[in-house]
Amino acid sequence: MKSNFYTIVYAAVLALVCATALTAVNELTKDAYAANLAAKKARNIMTVLGIPFDASTPAKEIVKISEDKVKTDKARSELYDTPVYYSDHPEYGRLWAIEFSGDGMWKPVEGLLCLRADMKTIHRITFYKQEETPGLGAKIADPPFQDSFQGKTIYDGAGKPGMALTPTGGKGKAHEIDAITGATITSGKVKDMLNTLIEKIAKVQAEEVSDVR
Numbered sequence: 001m002k003s004n005f006y007t008i009v010y011a012a013v014l015a016l017v018c019a020t021a022l023t024a025v026n027e028l029t030k031d032a033y034a035a036n037l038a039a040k041k042a043r044n045i046m047t048v049l050g051i052p053f054d055a056s057t058p059a060k061e062i063v064k065i066s067e068d069k070v071k072t073d074k075a076r077s078e079l080y081d082t083p084v085y086y087s088d089h090p091e092y093g094r095l096w097a098i099e100f101s102g103d104g105m106w107k108p109v110e111g112l113l114c115l116r117a118d119m120k121t122i123h124r125i126t127f128y129k130q131e132e133t134p135g136l137g138a139k140i141a142d143p144p145f146q147d148s149f150q151g152k153t154i155y156d157g158a159g160k161p162g163m164a165l166t167p168t169g170g171k172g173k174a175h176e177i178d179a180i181t182g183a184t185i186t187s188g189k190v191k192d193m194l195n196t197l198i199e200k201i202a203k204v205q206a207e208e209v210s211d212v213r
Contacts, residue, residue: 035059040128042066048097048114048124049087070097079204082197093117098201102193105185107131109140113197115154119205125149127190137186148177154198161202162195 039059043066046053051069053062069087073096076084085097094117101110110129115122125146132138139145155161156175165179165187179187 035063038063042070044112044126044128045070045085045097048112048126049085049095050089050092050123051087076204080197080200089123092123095123098197100193100197102189102196104130104132104189105137105183106133109189109193113194115201119201120153120155122149122152122154132186133183137180137183139180139183140186140190145180152177154201161198163191163198165191 036059039062042063043053043055046066046069049070051066053065057065070085071087073084073086076096080098082101083099086094089095095114096119097112097114099110100113101108103109108129109127109132111125111127113122114124127140127146130138130141132140152163153174154163156164157173162175164173164176166176167179167181
């Protein structure tokens with residue numbers, strides 16, 4: 001009995017010490033973790049907007065650079081119901097980086113869609129948060145897939161808003177992207193989350209044109 005009592009006490013004390021240690025470590029690293037998350041987001045925003053930066057720049061400094069070079073459009077953020085950033089590009093004029101998110105096959109996917117000044121042509125896209133199947137759906141985070149969006153449009157030939165991910169890559173159609181082979185569900189999820197955002201963009205554009213008239 002006495003032996004069992006000491007074992008229980010020892011286990012309880014050990015558990016308390018471990019919990020205290022983990023809490024202390026969490027508190028000590030909390031600020032650094034938050035800074036790294038902010039830096040990751042800043043790097044992604046600047047990347048899609050074509051703003052050059054040194055990848056080795058410390059987290060706090062990269063956030064400061066982003067704050068100096070990237071502006072937030074509060075009005076569009078409210079209209080699109082998602083953060084919208086912009087900067088002026090020497091070749092393409094004003095670029096707009098719009099956050100989007102949606103359900104992936106396993107967990108939420110988050111990214112940024114960057115449009116050129118005409119609000120139709122895709123400059124760049126990034127899927128910076130995803131936990132899709134490695135070697136399949138996870139390819140949405142690979143440069144070849146993301147680069148395939150460059151120069152595409154968010155409207156089809158008839159002017160209808162929306163994009164399609166197809167096995168054939170659209171055979172030259174400006175609004176279609178080559179889907180990832182073997183990742184049908186992820187490709188469908190990506191199409192849905194992008195089209196949800198595109199519909200909002202198109203609706204706002206239509207209202208702006210109507211107001212001008």
